[in-house]
Amino acid sequence: MIVVDQALPYFQLIVYKFNDCADDPSFKIQVKNPLSNNSGIVIYFTAQYPFTVGVIDDLKKIAEKRGIPFHAYQLMTKDEAQNAPIIWTTFGLFYNGIFMTHEIPSANKFEKILNTL
Structure with missing residues (x-):
């Protein structure tokens, strides 16, 4: 499992990838600003x-x-x-x-x- 994205103050998006070629998911931009x-x-x-x-x-x-x-x-x-x-x-x-x-x-x-x- 790896952290692929973060948003303030303490949210982390953690994934366990089954396919290394797949794109990492991410939080939408509006939650980061x-x-x-x-x-x-x-x-x-x-x-x-x-x-x-x-x-x-x-x-x-x-x-x-x-x-x-x-x-x-x-x-x-x-x-x-x-x-x-x-x-x-x-x-x-x-x-x-x-x-x-x-x-x-x-x-x-x-x-x-x-x-x-």
Whole structure:
């Protein structure tokens, strides 16, 4: 097995090649570059976990209370997920275009994230 590609902050694409002549797979370019033209909190998510949609509403209220712009985009199709700027399409949180976490935070954990900004 070898690492054939990486993306910040800690994602690695590892393969075990059965055919040495085959091209190496790679992450799409959009997951390797920070988001542009996005200020504040930007979240990409799927409804893979049923409670995620409710959590998004809670996070939006917290961000708005602090005056932080908030945008959430639910990925609904295979194409949207494959072309999203995140590797882990279940959830991805960015602040000013920088990836912060793929873990779905509770309201308290989100407050802690905002306190570090």
